[in-house]
């Protein structure tokens with residue numbers, strides 16, 4: 001059965017697209033038939049994170065009724081399927097985000113997972129995506145504004161009857177100014193599946209137009225994303241989490 005998982009946050013820039021692309025890459029790595037879909041209709045950029053060429057048909061065409069979702073599905077070399085959104089302002093005209101639910105139903109059946117990269121904020125665009133999904137994976141950063149916005153997203157999902165898959169705590173710097181995992185869990189009310197460090201490699205991967213899982217598969221950030229994917233999929237996976245630096249490398253040898 002296809003699982004429709006919306007990656008959502010409330011606050012912008014916390015790492016939704018990064019999580020969507022890497023979770024998609026990791027689920028594909030584990031053999032799951034996976035589609036990632038760019039439901040950030042106003043500011044789409046999932047295609048840049050994965051490295052797909054400009055594609056003739058996009059989610060905007062599908063939402064306008066001008067194409068079937070399968071016509072807007074690009075197959076990446078890795079096997080991951082990507083439904084990009086249109087990049088021009090023209091694409092926004094006559095696009096109906098409320099059609100997303102019907103469009104997703106057309107995608108249900110064959111794939112194991114459809115991951116929906118959602119827009120920031122809690123406007124129509126993102127609320128439609130939450131309502132159209134079976135589950136919401138919350139992405140947040142360890143600070144009060146991001147967690148407060150994440151909590152609002154959780155409330156909207158609960159009202160819509162959409163399950164919460166869990167929380168990914170992204171851009172963690174491990175400093176005293178941050179909320180810790182327990183604080184985040186007690187505010188949001190759901191388990192933090194993984195914390196992902198704030199790491200320059202993630203930006204390097206984006207510059208290379210690749211998920212970090214493709215750019216540097218053995219990096220500890222990639223391993224953390226694989227562990228999230230394994231948890232979401234219900235697989236056993238022991239991540240090789242080697243921190244940076246000499247000490248981390250030594251410890252890893254004895255792990």
Ligand SMILES: Nc1ncnc2c1ncn2[C@@H]1O[C@H](COP(=O)(O)OP(=O)(O)OP(=O)(O)O)[C@@H](O)[C@H]1O
Nearest residue numbers: 012013014015016017018120171197198199202203
């Ligand atoms: N763990 C991380 N470490 C370092 N940089 C990161 C990390 N996660 C994301 N970033 C960077 O933060 C920026 C925003 O990430 P991303 O586009 O995934 O956020 P978003 O929540 O999808 O944003 P938007 O709300 O605009 O859609 C990007 O430059 C990305 O490379």
Ligand SMILES: [Mg+2]
Nearest residue numbers: 016017040118
């Ligand atoms: Mg995004």
